[in-house]
């Protein structure tokens with residue numbers, strides 16, 4: 001059976017949330033509530049997102065990794081570069097002065113951390129993304145959208161649940 | 177437009193967990209109507225791109241003129257040599273370095289507002305932080321120009337960068353100027369990234385609301401296919417929080433390193449341990465004053481009265497006053513330390529500032545930067561636009577003079593009496609370039625506000641939503657937040 | 662910049678100088694001693710330096726504006742005013758003459774050039790590494806590398822660095838060597854362009870010439886084989902210059918005689934009990950710990966003996 005997308009638009013988080021909770025309870029066949037449902041909203045609302053079930057975020061490991069790698073790399077680079085000036089002392093300091101190198105290392109610690117955070121955001125959030133077929137600009141404006149992917153046969157039942165919870169509008173993928 | 181939050185509906189979740197845990201009430205910000213709809217916010221901001229007041233175009237013209245003056249001065253200086261800026265072998269630094277420090281300072285307020293207040297959940301920042309962040313980026317770009325202008329051979333500035341080369345020659349990593357290059361470069365890169373990342377959801381709104389022309393292409397490209405899905409928001413939230421932590425550290429380390437340009441040297445008057453915190457707070461202070469100036473200008477030019485409202489202004493002014501007082505304390509304690517210590521050279525240097533050739537300017541700066549902010553302590557002046565406009569400009573004049581007073585008199589009075597040198601009045605070239613830097617900065621800000629959302633739409637919507645939630649709870653008699661304060 | 666190199670030589674890279682264990686000077690340590698008792702303040706050394714090193718003569722107006730290029734300058738300090746009571750002026754007053762004021766003796770003077778500090782404050786702060794401590798113990802200045810940030814001058818305690826504010830060889834504007842004056846330029850020395858810093862080099866062009874000769878003969882430079890231009894011009898012989906590590910060198914002997922140790926920031930010379938030879942050697946602003954390589958011998962005044 002082919003799967004199709006259905007986008008329902010709601011006026012408030014509460015209605016959308018209740019619809020989702022009910023969908024999760026209903027346990028339709030061939031409809032995985034953890035993966036086949038996407039919420040689109042104009043603002044972030046962490047508590048609301050919990051109705052989708054646990055969705056872990058891994059972005060924070062990217063900057064940790066990036067920062068450590070970045071500063072190690074820079075320390076070696078800087079010390080190695082200083083070692084080029086062999087026997088050329090400066091101002092009574094050793095050729096590889098550690099406190100001084102730490103200042104620079106610290107800067108790269110943050111630079112690479114920031115780069116990796118953004119990288120992490122892109123990887124984890126899947127950006128840059130293609131727009132899915134069912135998209136309306138209103139989900140970035142003032143409406144909450146719930147996008148489901150389900151077997152063609154189950155769609156009417158899902159739609160009924162949405163309607164029950166005051167979905168204001170539907171968009172459906174054309175059938176194949 | 178109808179209200180999207182129905183007040184008669186019970187809310188889905190435990191209200192104490194609404195938005196962030198322990199979110200304080202926003203009862204104080206009254207100016208933005210809680211009944212304004214999300215669509216209204218979108219259309220207000222989108223419309224601001226199209227119809228600024230006519231004064232906007234006049235301001236652009238003035239900025240271009242100012243830049244032209246500076247470019248003329250710089251061309252003259254470039255062709256003839258740095259001598260035309262009237263420095264001497266004693267007074268080798270002047271307005272350029274002072275302005276460099278000043279502009280790096282201005283950049284700090286943006287980070288404070290967007291990153292630090294983001295971490296502490298101070299909601300009033302939501303309408304001002306976007307342009308404040310833009311100010312960070314643009315002030316750093318202005319500061320960077322002064323480094324170029326200052327160099328004797330600016331065409332060889334790339335020597336400062338550590339690039340691999342055939343001869344194995346690298347920049348000198350021991351020099352505070354190289355630390356500057358690293359840290360300011362990092363700060364500029366990261367603040368632009370921070371600015372951009374925070375703007376992605378808003379760029380997506382622009383992409384959807386603007387239907388043709390180069391803008392459409394630009395926003396489509398920059399929005400990167402943002403669709404506001406739960407996956408997007410979830411990762412965005414953590415990434416943005418992480419970025420703001422980095423940015424705070426960067427802002428503090430950034431100006432500390434700029435201060436080490438001075439503090440690491442042997443020059444009496446520069447070689448002061450308390451310089452890093454003194455510089456950082458001074459930066460926040462002058463940056464916040466600049467924020468107020470830009471606040472008033474944008475509010476008028478782009479008709480943002482609804483969002484850049486009086487309560488936000490009041491908070492900004494209070495913050496500035498608090499920073500001014502911290503700065504005053506550090507300034508006084510710095511002088512007290514010098515006076516108390518037995519370093520005669522440093523003490524002479526301090527006496528020289530107060531009584532020597534630059535004494536008038538020194539006292540003027542003390543008056544402007546220490547006494548003037550007291551006007552901000554009075555509630556009735558806090559939201560008076562003309563007063564705050566003049567005041568914020570005066571404070572910035574004071575803080576610029578402060579930087580100049582760190583550079584010029586100090587170099588004129590070092591350890592070595594033979595080189596005491598009092599009267600190096602900067603020539604028109606230095607003043608012209610300083611003048612131009614304000615035009616350049618303002619031009620960048622003005623262009624930014626016309627091309628990008630100067631007010632963050634999605635954060636305003638969040639603020640608006642949170643307030644409706646609160647209003648609802650006030651109605652049904654439940655506590656809106658638990659454990660706030 | 663290989664990591665292997667870094668790890669192998671780690672201890673050498675971590676040595677400090679001049680007070681640590683580092684021995685960076687490979688056979689040479691150029692140093693100077695100026696005997697103020699012999700010096701007459703005639704300015705011949707300054708003129709000689711102008712001639713040898715292609716220094717620009719900037720003219721009266723720019724001189725008064727503080728843009729002069731004298732690598733070696735004779736400073737004058739007058740002590741014809743009574744000791745001021747104001748503490749503010751007193752410090753500056755004492756700083757210039759260490760409390761010795763004999764109005765009848767007129768001016769004090771002091772020839773001063775770059776002190777070629779062993780731990781030079783100017784070196785650390787240069788962003789591009791245009792100024793370095795060389796293996797023969799002088800403070801080098803690489804004009805090609807200089808970007809003109811002028812930080813070195815800010816950090817030099819003696820302010821003996823000079824910046825090229827203009828292009829002094831530009832025929833259109835600031836030509837200080839018009840025809841036929843350009844014929845007298847020293848071909849061994851570059852004429853600096855605008856935007857670079859310059860300073861006394863210990864006449865490095867002369868040093869290098871004799872060092873190359875010596876190396877072809879597989880020996881070190883002998884005492885007396887090389888003179889700096891200022892030393893050569895000094896008719897009284899107040900300036901002695903040479904390789905301090907050479908036991909025959911006059912300058913090395915003078916430093917030992919005067920009990921001035923180049924690696925100390927506080928000299929113990931005055932603490933020798935029972936040693937009655939007057940110790941006149943001192944270094945300027947020693948307390949800032951730049952460890953300068955130029956020692957001055959104090960002038961002995963009859964009124965102060």
Ligand code: SF4
Pocket residue numbers: 774775776777778781782783784800816817818819820821822860951
């Ligand atoms: S005297 Fe000045 S220029 Fe010369 S080495 Fe010392 S700090 Fe550098």
Ligand code: SF4
Pocket residue numbers: 709710713714732733774860861862863864889890891892
């Ligand atoms: S040693 Fe040479 S460069 Fe230095 S002051 Fe004497 S003549 Fe000039």
